[in-house]
Amino acid sequence: MTEAITNSSTIRLHDAFFRWLFAVVTRLRYLLELAGKANKELADFLSVVNLDTLTRIPDSYSNVDETGEADLAYRVNVSTGAPVLVGILLEHKSGRDPDVLNQIARYVNSVMKIHGENRGFDGLPTMAIIFYNGRENWNPLKTFEDGFPEFFRGKVLPFQCAFINMVDIPDSDCLACEDIETGMGIVAMKYAYNEKKLLEVLPQFKDLLKKIPPERASCLLQKISVYLGEYVNQDVLKELDMAFVSVGQKYGFVSAGDVFRQKLAEAEKNGEEKAAKARSDGKSEGHADAIDVFASLGVSPEKIAEAKARLDALNNK
Known part of the structure; x- marks a missing residue:
């Protein structure tokens, strides 16, 4: 599996998945609320902040949005009504890391700051x-x-x-989560090492997928x-694919290959229509216009050459 490289560090794809999923504030709120049910310290924290004010801190400490060294950092207002900010830092781990607390301390020291003229201390709790x-x-x-x-x-x-062990977040809470991406994402992560449970729980989201737009x-x-x-x-991946194939057919999901074939068919149809119009009008620009259609749709030079040959044959009839 190819790994992304940034800042001379190797970042695994699981980190990119976590960041992609929970960089969206709405999903983060659902994650925090679900995790808070399983962790008292987090629940106590959530009780004193206003999650409506969650704001992501730009990745100034990261060169690549989904694969930076840190995971996610946010600021949020306390819920007392005063304009007081505190920080939230999310760190995802899929294995033991004896340096994780030092790592977080570095992020807090470099990221969780607000510089102000009247502030006696720049750091954020x-x-x-x-x-x-x-x-x-x-x-x-x-x-x-x-x-x-x-x-x-x-x-x-x-x-x-x-500290949140994601396996402690109940399946029932994930399945009942109003945000399908959050629920499915948590299940995928918590059972990444448990193929039996993965195949048992993940397909239960099949009918829930209809609640979100097909492209999402x-x-x-x-x-x-x-x-x-x-x-x-690969056998597990194939079994999961089969579990969701009916969803794809019912709700119109198409693979990248399907999209390419569809674009190619549209380009061919448009090209032939323009060529026919050029013949009927006695104009030569139809040929060029048809080729432009292929190029604008991203069709390869080889396919354009095939189309050109067909158009030449049509024009010579």
């Missing part, structure tokens, strides 16, 4: 949320404070932090297929 969907049980927060005196418990990190549903299925390609074998 930040809630960092680690979303994990790995094979092994892992929680970097559980053993982090061992050995510290009670006085320092909860005060060691320069930010608040919650098609994009979602394609993104999930690419993402799961890192984890499951």
Whole structure:
């Protein structure tokens, strides 16, 4: 599987999928609300902020939107009515990373700042949320404070932090989620290492896909297929494709090959119509116009040459 490279770091496709999915504020809200049901620290945080004010921080720390070193950063107002901002930093992990807290600290230090003339401190209080969907049980927060005196418990990190194992988000909540992309995306991630559960739960979204426009549903299925390609074998992908093939037929999803063939057929039809008009009008520009139709639709030079030969044959009749 080809991996994207940025900033001399190797970023796996699962990171791109997480960023693509939850860079959209609406989906992020549903993710936070679902995760908050499974994590008290996150639930407490959500109770003191106004999610209607969520604003994504531009990727100033990342060269590539979907494959930057960090995942996602936001600012949000507190819910007291005062114009006070706090930060939200999302970090996705699919395996153990002993450096994750240092990594987050660097992001908080570089990203969570607001410079103002009357501000005595540029930093923003930040809630960092680690979303994990790995094979092994892992929680970097559980053993982090061992050995510290009670006085320092909860005060060691320069930010608040919650750890969410995505498998703890119930399937029922995902299936009931009003945002289909969020529900399906969570299921795809939480069962990426569990083929049996993946094949059991993911197809249950088939009938729910009709609630979103066909182009969005098609994009979602394609993104999930690419993402799961890192984890499951081709037989599983084929079985998932078969589970959704009827959805594609019913709601008009078409593959990239279907789109190309459709464009080619349209180009040929338009070209022949223009050629016929040129013959009937006694004009030569019909030939050139027909070739322009092919070029404008992105048809390859080889196909244009075939069309030209056909048009020459028609004009010579």
